[in-house]
Structures are given as C-alpha cells and as structure tokens.
Amino acid sequence: MNLSVTWAEAWIRQCVDVIADHRVELITLDRDIGDGDHGENMDRGFQAVLGKLDTLPAESVPGDVLKLVATTLISTVGGAAGPLYGTAFLKAAVAVAGKPDLDGAAVVALLTAARDGIVLRGKAESGDKTMVDAWTPAVDAAAAAERAGATPVAILVEAADAAEAGAVATEPLVARKGRASYLGERAIGHRDPGAQSSALLLRAAAETAERVADE
C-alpha cells in the first residue's frame, strides 16, 4: 500500500511526541559532546510544527506536509540542526512534490533527497560522527529493500533499523564535524545526538507507516 498524506501527517505528529519524550535524552547526549541544546532545539521546532499542522489545506499531499515541516524547522530550531533538518525536509518535499501517494521508489527518493540535503549543507562525510551516519545507512537499506521489491512500509522499517544501527555505530567514532570535533579522542564512547534524533524520526516514519497500513 502506498503512503498517503494521512501517513505523512501521522508521521510528523509522532515526531512531535517522540522528540518531546526524548528531549532530555538528546540534551544529555549533546551535553556530553556538544553544547547541550539539541533536545531543546528539536522540541522547540516540532512543537512549532504541531501548531502549524492544522493550517494545512484539506487537499494537501505528502510533499506539502514535508514543506511545512521544513520551513517551520528552519525558522524555529536554529543551531546546526535547524538548517540541516530544514534542508532535509525541503529537499524531501521537492523530491515527492505533487505526488498524492508514495510508492517504494518515491519513499527511497524522499529519503535520498533528505540525506543529500544534509550533506549539501553540512559537508559531512560518512564516519564524521554526525546525523549523516544515521541517514546514509538508512538510505542504502531503503534502496536495497526497494530493489528487492519491498513495500513502502517495509522500506521504512529497513531504513529505521539501519538508522538506529548507524546512530549506535557513531559511538566509537572521533568526530570531524560539529562541536564534537573539538573533543578529539574524548568523543569516543558517546553517541552523536543528531544521529540519535535522526534515528528517532525515521523510526516514527516506519511505525506510523505500519499503523496506517493496518487501518
């Protein structure tokens, strides 16, 4: 079953809740190797998104939801995460613009565009201990699943699994981008907060897709 605007909206609403629930965890991760604001920044952004979701016109498509998220995050999150996630959602919106519902290829295009947006803005490479280390495995897993004929739901589950593994895999790394890069060896053993929030957002995508598919 393709994913409609119902999924897109449910996904984003779940992001709001998940980020609020993990606010302190993300702050703590960022305190360890950054400046301790990532959870607060993300929560401020998604609360603002929540306030705007009701303004979406009835005839909206998934791309419209993503665009709304993008502009809201850009204008409310700040820090590094604001422009990076903002660009991710903006590029994702463009990638699926106008499509009323998304098949597997569209889901992969969405994820790929998001990841490319982050890389375009942040110039991080894989292994730099950033959110890219959650997104790139997610994109790769999604593409592989799609090539293997998986459903959009299954593609998102693969992506979420890979993103979580990618976030965990940032722990042994030395950072080369973002604030954690100043820590050198001392960043080792700590999970990157942006990779963790990315994994949370992608898990929300998969879970809501499963739920919407069940309904």
Added chain:
Amino acid sequence: MNLSVTWAEAWIRQCVDVIADHRVELITLDRDIGDGDHGENMDRGFQAVLGKLDTLPAESVPGDVLKLVATTLISTVGGAAGPLYGTAFLKAAVAVAGKPDLDGAAVVALLTAARDGIVLRGKAESGDKTMVDAWTPAVDAAAAAERAGATPVAILVEAADAAEAGAVATEPLVARKGRASYLGERAIGHRDPGAQSSALLLRAAAETAERVADE
C-alpha cells in the same frame, strides 16, 4: 616580681605564635558570623610586629614595646580589628609610659587603658558580642585581684581566665556591633572572633609572665 621589658617582648613574641597557630580558627569563627578575615588580619599584623621587634632599642621599657605593637597593628591589620587593637595597645603604652617595670597597679592600668581604648573607638557596650566582652571581665578580674594583693603574674592569670570565660560567654549573645550584628538571632551559638583573639592575647600575657617569673 614586677614585669619588665623582657616580659613585654616575650608576651608579644608569644602573641605572634599564638595568632599564627589560631589563624584558621579565627578565620572560621569570623566566617560564621563575619567576613572570614579576622585570623588573616591578625596574623598579617603580628607577623609585621615580629619583623619590627628586633628594631627596638636596647634600653626600651614595656611601654615602648606596646607602642611598637600599636603602630604596627594600625598600619598592617586593617578592618575593624586593626584600629581597635591598635588603639588598645597605644592607650596601654601611654598608661605605662616610661616605667621600666610594672607592678600590679601598672598591670591593671595597662589592661584598663587597653579596654578603654577599644570602647573609645568602637563604642561597644558589654554584651554587644565584641572583643569588649573579653576585655571588660579581664579588667574587672585584674582589678579585683590587685585589690586583694595579688602579684602581677597572678593578676594576668586572673585576667586571662576571665577573658576566656568572657569569650565563651559571647556565644549565646545577639550582636549589636560589628558585622555579626547583621545576623540578628542567627549569631546565637557562635563565639565572637575578636573576643576569642583577645582571650588568646591575654592568655599569652599570663603564660609569658609565669615563665619570666620562673626564670
């Protein structure tokens, strides 16, 4: 046996040691109900006195020693204690000026002048929880002992005992002068640092008098 300049110098040298030994105790008492500098102030002053004692001419009398202490304390202690102790030693010096050795009446005159000097400058009354609460009982006890025909040594022992009791007796008081007065009821239970240092100085006077008398 009357007390000579040997005693006066021995007394002041012992004051140097006693104040150094009790520096932290006096700081702690002053931290509890003042600003935590009394031990440091007194130690700075008596260390300066130590450096000057060797400049005393050979033919000095007790009053000369006291005058040297007075001017040195005035110019090195600062705070409230500097002018108060400075005036005490200055008035004491005047009271016994020119006398080569001190009989019982002279010892009482010395102590009385010292106390009066403190009261003159600081305007504290008995029971205000200040150094006066060590000095006034000391003066009273000394005068009584002298009237009863005690030796200078015995007079100083009585004075020291009374000063110590007076210092202890400041504990239940509310202060009406000095920094401790800002504490109101919260000063109760704490010994006044200036009363304590006064008791230390007077005990040194008695101990050195006993020692000098034994020699």
Added chain:
Amino acid sequence: MKKLVNDPKNVVDEAVAGFAAAHGDIVRVSSDPTFIVRADAPVTGKVGLVSGGGSGHEPMHGGFVGVGMLDAAVPGAVFTSPTPDPILAATQAVNGGAGVLHIVKNYTGDVLNFETAADLALADGIEVRTVIVNDDVAVKDSLYTAGRRGVAGTVLVEKIAGAAAERGDDLAAVAAVAEKVIGQVRTMGVALTPCVVPHAGEPSFTLAEDEIEIGIGIHGEPGRERIKLEPADAIVDRLLGPILEDIPFVSGDSVLLLVNGMGGTPQIELYIVFRRAAEVLAAKGITVTRTLVGNFTTSLEMQGMSITVLKLDDELTALWDAPVQTAALRWGR
C-alpha cells in the same frame, strides 16, 4: 577553591599591578603603600575625592578613578578595610589645595581607618571631609546593629560627587552633593551562592541548592532571611518592596535604576531582573530616567545581584550625565 591566583597573599598587589598596566592612560598606581590615583593627580584647585575599602568588590573602587569621578582609590586586603597609611598617602597625593572628600562605606573597619587617616591628614594641614554611605535597606534596625551598610549606591555617590568636584564645586558643596545622594539612594541585594575569600579558601557561608539569601551584604554578611529559590520576578519584588518603602519613593519621582551583579551572575540574568524592576517602578508611577546594569560593586565570584534606586532631580541628573573617564564607567569623552 578554584581561582586564577598565584600566592593568595599577593592577590591585591598583583591585581593592582595589572590594573596599572591595563589603564596607564587613566591612572597611576603607588605601591607601598598601595593606592591608585588618576593620572593627572593632584589637580590644582579641585577637591580631591578618595574612596577605598576591602578588595574583592571590583571594579569598585579602582575602576572609578579618573576624570569626573574619584581622584584616588585605596584597596585593602580582600574584604578588609585598608589601614590609615595608604589612605593618608592617597589623600596627600590628590590634594590640589581645595581639600579632600573621603567617601566611606559604613563598616566599622572602614570608618575607623578613614577616621585615623583624616586625623593625620588634618595634622598635615589638609582639609578633609568625610561622608558615610549607608544605602543598604536590608539592615532593618540600625539602632541595634553597626548600622546600614554601604553597598552599590556608593558608585552613584562617587560618580555624582566626582562630577561636582570636576565642575569646580568647593569641598563643602561637593560633600553636600554627596550627602544628598546618600539621602536619596537605597539598595538591597540577594545571593544565590557564596563567595570564597582567597586566603580563607572556603566559602564565606553555605546555601543549600535551593536556598537564597535575601538582603545579603557585599562581604557575604547574611541578610534578612534565607528562603527557597523563587522565580526572578518574585525575588525582584522582594528587594524592591523595602527599597521603595524606605524613603519612600512615590508616584511622579524620577529615578536612576541600577541593577548590580555580584560578580558571578550572567548578564542575561541582570537584564531579566532589570525588566521586572522597571515594570514594577512603572506600575507605581515612578519614571526610570537613567539606568545602569552590570558588575559594579561585586563580592568576588558570588552569584546574585542588588537593586539600587536613586531619586533624581535636575541637578543630580546633570551631574550623572557629566563626562566620566574611568576604567569601569565612561562616557562623554
């Protein structure tokens, strides 16, 4: 104790040396005895202004030496009033023939040491007048205490009296302006954390993680009461109440509002405090026409602040606005 110091015994001397190195265009420094004078002292025919007190309250007083404010500052050991010698030497150094005003905060030690120095200066033929600053309304019953303490209001006395001296007022007139400010300025402070005197090495008092001390003095002397931490606005209200009642300040008054950091308070918090204080004054019809926000009268690294309100009139306002060129306060030149 974590401090950027070498030997605690040298804290004041080294800091004064650094101050001299940093502000050679504004001040000169004497060591032995230690005091700070404005670079062009003595100014012939001008009343000289001398203040001083224990160190640890920087920028007070050294940061206020310069054209339009103090002629000299005499720093004692940390939290310990200076002895008469440097006060006398500073008084001599700034005497331009028109006499010298001693601006003294009301602490037994400061009062007594300045008193002795004034006596000695007088014996030297220098005319000295003394004013005692006692703006701290936290001390309630001054009959049964050493009296109200001099705190952040001192800065306003020094600025305004300094301007009066600079415009050529004679000693009596400068003293009268200083007394006028003292009569119209009130302050109260709060501590969130204690401070550590370098030679003591331990906090001057302790506060639980949720406690604050209302009415704190600038040496960590305790205040009116110890209460649980409250929102900033509630704390501001607690401080402003006794201040406004005291003179009292009334609707229609024009005032200078000073929010003073105790040394360890982030500036962002001082402005949160300022916002509320201005709001409360406005609601009472009191107009804030002059303002000052920052660390002016500190207690080492103490977190906390004080609020000072000075009733202004045209004369005081003009003197406040007059040019000043010191390390810590500067405008008009």
Added chain:
Amino acid sequence: MKKLVNDPKNVVDEAVAGFAAAHGDIVRVSSDPTFIVRADAPVTGKVGLVSGGGSGHEPMHGGFVGVGMLDAAVPGAVFTSPTPDPILAATQAVNGGAGVLHIVKNYTGDVLNFETAADLALADGIEVRTVIVNDDVAVKDSLYTAGRRGVAGTVLVEKIAGAAAERGDDLAAVAAVAEKVIGQVRTMGVALTPCVVPHAGEPSFTLAEDEIEIGIGIHGEPGRERIKLEPADAIVDRLLGPILEDIPFVSGDSVLLLVNGMGGTPQIELYIVFRRAAEVLAAKGITVTRTLVGNFTTSLEMQGMSITVLKLDDELTALWDAPVQTAALRWGR
C-alpha cells in the same frame, strides 16, 4: 541550578526586553522576530553591520550595538544560533542602501543560518557580505574539525569594522578591514568551572575540584586538555604560548591585549592574568599599546577567561580609538 530566571523558555525574550528598557537611548528592539538595532537604524549611506549567535555570551552581541560598532545583533536561544528569519529581518532593518556585512562566528549553526539569511536578503535586493571569525587557536587541526571557533576576538572585529563603516567605508572596504582583523587576532581560553544552560538545568560538563580545561570554547565545548589547577601565571603562559606561535607575533609588534572574563570570574583575577600576560609580551619585545579587560564574550556563569592578542597597525589603532557608544563599550562620546 540556581539562576535569576522565570520560565527558562523566556530567558532570552525577557532579557532582551530588559535590555531595551535599560538602553533605549542606544538601541531599539524588535520582538517577533527578536533582534536589536541601534536607535537610529537604518543609517542612510552607511554599511550596516549585523552579528548574532546563541545567547549566553552577553554583552556579546547586543551590548555592542550602537554608534561606531554594530547596527544590529540577533540573539538566538541560549547557546543556539538564531534562525534565518530574525537575521533577515535585522539585515533589512539596518540596510541603509550601502549593503550589509554579516559578522559570523565559525560554528556550523551560525554559518548555516546566516548563509540562508544572506541568500534571502540577496533575493530581496540587499547586498550582503559575510566574514567568518575564527580566532580560537585551541582548535589545533582545523582540517579534521569544524574549524577554529569564533570567540572573544569577535569583539575586536566588530569594533574595528564598525568604526570603518562609521567613517564611511564601502561594503568591500569594511569587509576587508574585518578580514584584516580576523587575520591578525588570536585567542585561547580556560575554564575553571562549567556553566549551566537554563533549559538544560545541569552543568554542560564537569570538572573535578582541582581540574581546569585548557582551550575551552564559549559554549563549554572542551578544549585541548584537562589539567590540574595551576597558579594563574602558569595558566597564562599555557594560553599565550599557542597564541603567540600561531601568527606568529614577533618582537617589535604592537598589539591590543584583551583579557576576557567568561562570566563568573572576579575582576580581580582578570587583572592578575593581565599583569602576567603583559609581562610575558614585554619580555618578548611585543608592545601592548591598547588594552581591554572585562566580561565581553562570556559563557553564562562559567569561571575562566580567555586571552586575545591582536596585531595592530596605525589604521587598526585609529579605528579602535574611534568613538563608540554601545551598552558595553563606550568612549569618545
């Protein structure tokens, strides 16, 4: 966490409101989006200077808005760079037709958000140039990191570029002066204690009672190494070494020496640091011709300081001396 705040979410808005109330003669404040502009903005024909970044570094940047320095400051949430909207709005508000210079500290968030705002302003027909300040020599291998951070040297860039704009330089010339300062200024800092971000409620890092962090960033980012507390002079030497080696500074140079408090450091300690730093420079034949000591680029209540050295020439010296009238830096008017 003990702070003078109300709801942690309102810290920046309330502080900005207080700032506006305190400095209405110098600045105006816009809320929604939040930014601070000088009272007479836009100044026709003058290049506009906009800076900004996370809050918690006060007086940077709001305290530097005014004649002779910044035209606008854009405060983000505490330690969080502002979003593009207020940067764009501030850019529009200060555009006097001669273009706008963005002065950006080198943090990913600041760079990206200012970049977006500049793109939007350009689309609006406003010419924008951007300079990136990266004076922190603590970041050693900038190839393998996000690059050197912008810290206290930013104040010097803002003052000197502001003076260039004020004297009428065009956008390219103002940008060139800013780049010149950036090329010649180096900083390194130390933390004795961490700071607490209000919404986080807990220290950003922990240091043992005898530990300090050499090379700290202004958001509590860790530095080069964690060592045992040392005497002030030894710490100064550790910071000055990498600074002087970097450009390098050599005998015969004239420099501006800035000793910057991190927010919770008593001023007396800053002058102890200044004394040693001036001594070390003198011994190397480097002449300190201009000085600045105080809290300029802070990290909330962090105890610690940074040392900044800027190589001066006649042009930079004249621009430094030019009049400035802001809440935190003021001379010549």
